[in-house]
Amino acid sequence: MVEAGRSPNIEILTNADLLSLKGKAGNFKADIVQRPRYIIADDCTACGLCTTYCPRHQVDDYNEGLNITRPIHIDYPQAVPATYYIDPRSCLHLTHETCQICVPVCQSKAIDFSQKPEERTLEVGAVIMSPGFGRIPEDTLAKYSFGKHPDVVTSIEFERLLNPSGPFTGEVRCLSDNRHPHKIAFIQCVGSRDIGCDNGYCSSVCCMYAIKEAMVAKEHDPDAEITIYYMDIRTQGKEFDAAQKRAEDKGIKFVRAKVADVMPWGNHLRLTYSTLDGTHSFKPFDMVVLSVGLESPPDADKLADMAGFKLNKYNFCDTDTFAPLATSKEGIYVAGAFNGPMDIPESVTQSSGAAGIASGLIKKQRGRGIIHKSYPDEKELGDEVRIGVFVCHCGINIGSVVDVPDVSNYAGDMDGVVYYTESLYSCSQDAQEVLKEKIKEHDLNRVVIAACSPRTHEPLFQETLKDAGLNRSLFEMVNIRDQCSWVHANEPGAATDKSKDLVRMAVAKARHIQPLPEQTVPVNKTGLVIGGGIGGMTAALNLADQGFNCSLVEKQDSLGGNFKTLSHTKKLIDLVKKNKLVTVYTDAQLQQTNGFVGNFTSIITSGKGAKVKEYTLDHGVIIIATGAREHRPETVLGNTIKYSKKVVTQSELAEQLEGKGKNRAPDSIVMVQCAGSRGDDLNYCSKTCCTTAVQNALRVKEINPDSQVIMLYRDIRTYGYAEDLYQDARQKGVLFIPYELNNKPVIAEKGSKLSVSYFDPILQDDVSMSPQMVALSVGMVPEETDTLSKLLKVPVTADSFFLEAHVKLRPVELPVDGVYVCGLAHSPKPINEIIVQAQAASAKSAMPLVKGYVTVDPIVSNVDKDICIGCKLCTSLCPYQAIQMVKDENNRPKAETIVASCKACGICASHCPTFAISMGGFTNEQLNSQIQAFGQAVMEKETEAA
Amino acid sequence: MAKATKSREGTVMVLGGGIAGVQAALDLTDLGYYVYLVEKSPAIGGVMAQLDKTFPTNDCSL
Numbered sequence A: 001m002v003e004a005g006r007s008p009n010i011e012i013l014t015n016a017d018l019l020s021l022k023g024k025a026g027n028f029k030a031d032i033v034q035r036p037r038y039i040i041a042d043d044c045t046a047c048g049l050c051t052t053y054c055p056r057h058q059v060d061d062y063n064e065g066l067n068i069t070r071p072i073h074i075d076y077p078q079a080v081p082a083t084y085y086i087d088p089r090s091c092l093h094l095t096h097e098t099c100q101i102c103v104p105v106c107q108s109k110a111i112d113f114s115q116k117p118e119e120r121t122l123e124v125g126a127v128i129m130s131p132g133f134g135r136i137p138e139d140t141l142a143k144y145s146f147g148k149h150p151d152v153v154t155s156i157e158f159e160r161l162l163n164p165s166g167p168f169t170g171e172v173r174c175l176s177d178n179r180h181p182h183k184i185a186f187i188q189c190v191g192s193r194d195i196g197c198d199n200g201y202c203s204s205v206c207c208m209y210a211i212k213e214a215m216v217a218k219e220h221d222p223d224a225e226i227t228i229y230y231m232d233i234r235t236q237g238k239e240f241d242a243a244q245k246r247a248e249d250k251g252i253k254f255v256r257a258k259v260a261d262v263m264p265w266g267n268h269l270r271l272t273y274s275t276l277d278g279t280h281s282f283k284p285f286d287m288v289v290l291s292v293g294l295e296s297p298p299d300a301d302k303l304a305d306m307a308g309f310k311l312n313k314y315n316f317c318d319t320d321t322f323a324p325l326a327t328s329k330e331g332i333y334v335a336g337a338f339n340g341p342m343d344i345p346e347s348v349t350q351s352s353g354a355a356g357i358a359s360g361l362i363k364k365q366r367g368r369g370i371i372h373k374s375y376p377d378e379k380e381l382g383d384e385v386r387i388g389v390f391v392c393h394c395g396i397n398i399g400s401v402v403d404v405p406d407v408s409n410y411a412g413d414m415d416g417v418v419y420y421t422e423s424l425y426s427c428s429q430d431a432q433e434v435l436k437e438k439i440k441e442h443d444l445n446r447v448v449i450a451a452c453s454p455r456t457h458e459p460l461f462q463e464t465l466k467d468a469g470l471n472r473s474l475f476e477m478v479n480i481r482d483q484c485s486w487v488h489a490n491e492p493g494a495a496t497d498k499s500k501d502l503v504r505m506a507v508a509k510a511r512h513i514q515p516l517p518e519q520t521v522p523v524n525k526t527g528l529v530i531g532g533g534i535g536g537m538t539a540a541l542n543l544a545d546q547g548f549n550c551s552l553v554e555k556q557d558s559l560g561g562n563f564k565t566l567s568h569t570k571k572l573i574d575l576v577k578k579n580k581l582v583t584v585y586t587d588a589q590l591q592q593t594n595g596f597v598g599n600f601t602s603i604i605t606s607g608k609g610a611k612v613k614e615y616t617l618d619h620g621v622i623i624i625a626t627g628a629r630e631h632r633p634e635t636v637l638g639n640t641i642k643y644s645k646k647v648v649t650q651s652e653l654a655e656q657l658e659g660k661g662k663n664r665a666p667d668s669i670v671m672v673q674c675a676g677s678r679g680d681d682l683n684y685c686s687k688t689c690c691t692t693a694v695q696n697a698l699r700v701k702e703i704n705p706d707s708q709v710i711m712l713y714r715d716i717r718t719y720g721y722a723e724d725l726y727q728d729a730r731q732k733g734v735l736f737i738p739y740e741l742n743n744k745p746v747i748a749e750k751g752s753k754l755s756v757s758y759f760d761p762i763l764q765d766d767v768s769m770s771p772q773m774v775a776l777s778v779g780m781v782p783e784e785t786d787t788l789s790k791l792l793k794v795p796v797t798a799d800s801f802f803l804e805a806h807v808k809l810r811p812v813e814l815p816v817d818g819v820y821v822c823g824l825a826h827s828p829k830p831i832n833e834i835i836v837q838a839q840a841a842s843a844k845s846a847m848p849l850v851k852g853y854v855t856v857d858p859i860v861s862n863v864d865k866d867i868c869i870g871c872k873l874c875t876s877l878c879p880y881q882a883i884q885m886v887k888d889e890n891n892r893p894k895a896e897t898i899v900a901s902c903k904a905c906g907i908c909a910s911h912c913p914t915f916a917i918s919m920g921g922f923t924n925e926q927l928n929s930q931i932q933a934f935g936q937a938v939m940e941k942e943t944e945a946a
Numbered sequence B: 001m002a003k004a005t006k007s008r009e010g011t012v013m014v015l016g017g018g019i020a021g022v023q024a025a026l027d028l029t030d031l032g033y034y035v036y037l038v039e040k041s042p043a044i045g046g047v048m049a050q051l052d053k054t055f056p057t058n059d060c061s062l
Ligand SMILES: Cc1cc2nc3c(=O)[nH]c(=O)nc-3n(C[C@H](O)[C@H](O)[C@H](O)COP(=O)(O)OP(=O)(O)OC[C@H]3O[C@@H](n4cnc5c(N)ncnc54)[C@H](O)[C@@H]3O)c2cc1C
Pocket: A016, A017, A018, A130, A131, A132, A133, A155, A156, A159, A205, A209, A212, A292, A293, A297, A299, A303, A335, A336, A337, A338, A342, A343, A344, A345, A347, B015, B016, B017, B018, B019, B020, B021, B038, B039, B040, B041, B043, B044, B045, B046, B047, B048, B051, B053, B054, B055, B056
């Protein structure tokens, strides 16, 4: 967010409403109005003095009304823009023309009651709709005593209770009497999967967030007893089942039950629920959390009217399976929860995809509106080391454990430190301004920040350094959150001592850091897409739409992958073949890839038998879209399986049902879910099989209404709108019967007859039957990810899916720059999600191509050729092939770094027998001084003891 | 910072500044476009800014 606030190419218009949207793709006119903040944004320093003087109270919406704030306030310290605002609904001056006490209080004269709404017309080529989701209406929550008893809270309120900046500064307390709740219940599917409130769909995210919230609550209070009441646990996302397993291991209870009601009961709450066997029970709780679903946004109708696109029956944006990011109006795209309930990784993927399509639409205008950010010249450093140390409280994340003022003062006494201070949130936008000022004011030439993780925040601080005229390498970051306040949460003294150690070491190193030059490398503006299924073809076409050439490599003799028979696939194949920018290689395999982002060279072979030809392709980026195939386990839930006409997979059944055979829909069929998935054989949930099975069940019922269809399942995971299909199937008489892993269904063949026996929890009895057919939901396995992972040096998960760089924020990028992934090679998912991911991968891969060059991180290795003896040890050890041997003027072999390939892992430097290799930013001198600084404390302690 | 108010080519409007809108805006700038990020509330971030930690990585949500 801060990044968006800093970009010169994003104009953030807050407090803004859309008034009208006219025009057509490529040429829209949007009228907007910006409501006044009554505070001059550029003048406000976010000091907060005004809030302390404002006499009026108002509920704090940001904290879900759980505490109070003042009409003049900021939602939270890291808010972007970091400017206060006045809420006109309660401000005494704006409601009664009195008060104005804040005006003289503000030292920077930022308060301006004369501000009026400002209208503006924006001329834009494309529009992306991302208004998110709305709230489940309170009357739906009323049956759980929400609004009647303060200890019944929504999951969003519970998030605020857990949060350090929340109403009880991160302590979970009952709102009724401030006690710590000991017994907490979560009720799932509140406002979702509920036709009573017209929300038939499943909100897809609440199972997972409930598990998360329960786990965090357990961290706060390990003795808390937490029970989650659910119908199905829908943790179908990548590695999400593992999270549920961890929750169970932590003692969080999962009870499959319907909650009838929640009633106040003395000091407590009484929750009544019914289990599958028909028994009603009740239990007392201190607090009940409602896992509320995601509702369509309140102004969806208005937006759709104004912009002229369609909504679906649940008032979310209407999109097509095969064009999942396009609204019904050309040039207007959609991303995030407004496109149907979804979590953050999925929203982020959609956003990249939508950005990519919009970019394709108006590619002729690319670059015309852009402002190029320029930095001041780097200032001369001089000989004197002038270090500034900034120690961050991170709200209470660090500050509640580590004695931050003590650490900061300690730093002040160190050699070279000319300025030291503490800050509440050093990542906030205003803190960046402060940092810049302090660098100027004290002529700092090295900066040490002790805060959270450099993984997330180092780039931000380095950018600020550049803004202040310092080379970004003149920076050291100390992680006193993960390494001190988090891991030593119960030992504040030790955590503080360790923070001092780390800061001392960083300062010692900082004394020796030097500016490192920025390097750039030009980019070859073409792509390579591996895999010619729906994902690969979509990605290739998208790259072409954005104006880039690419090669599409398919190992089979024709394009289409798993979905060859779909009419959409046929359309794509046609488009790919016609597209001049896409070159297709069939019967093709990637043999070798060298190089680095912007400059890859790959060798592929294509053709069959004697006609195999070798091609060398130069390209700037790689998209992996190698997909997955149907799994075919030989044992399912402990039963040996002989596939036959009677025992089939769901895809075989689908094919049979598509056909014309008279008896294609059997009179009786048992479907077995998770046959191979979720720990049976594969560890993960295959995500699509529940929906496929339900679709097949419906199809059987449609062709043969008298057919007896039984589905044995663990959790039915028809998330999102697929829940409609599930409800439909139940209504049409498909029987859904859950099984437990300690009592698995038994599938056997007796002579020519099939037999299936299982425990029926509704009848509380064992049932045995002889269906005509058994259909297995066998799940899917990734294709050849292990070979590609070796060729491209990208990691895979334990389940052999490619492992993305950051699951939440960089969901289609792999850890090797310039390599992207989409589709089933990433994880199991349905077609619409494959297409979104392909669109996202092509958008992301287009970025270096658009830019035309890549910047090299200056921390790469550097060989001192005078010391190098040419032993080649480093070339053989480098995992990224980033060191090559060259000849010097005397024809002697010397090692040399290929800077754009180097990942700065340091393996070469640590193995070089003559210490010829040093790492930028990690020289021996720097590391030695750090180690000495560490030893210093130990020695001091020993002397003290002696 | 100079912000243009006149009409310019190569611009996109993103409506809604939650995580989806913010990501779309950032990606659009990386693809060579100027973005108007229109948000109805006083700050961007949407619901994610209210969450404590977020799955699957459970790090801080900002
Ligand atoms: C309790 C709870 C916990 C969750 N936990 C997690 C989690 O741990 N991990 C995870 O991945 N997901 C989680 N989610 C889901 C997550 O919140 C969503 O995936 C995410 O917020 C969707 O982002 P968005 O940008 O689409 O929508 P939003 O966050 O809703 O943002 C929409 C933005 O658009 C603005 N807006 C709306 N209408 C207009 C308009 N007409 N004009 C201008 N602006 C407008 C809004 O003010 C808002 O800023 C959770 C959800 C809930 C309810």
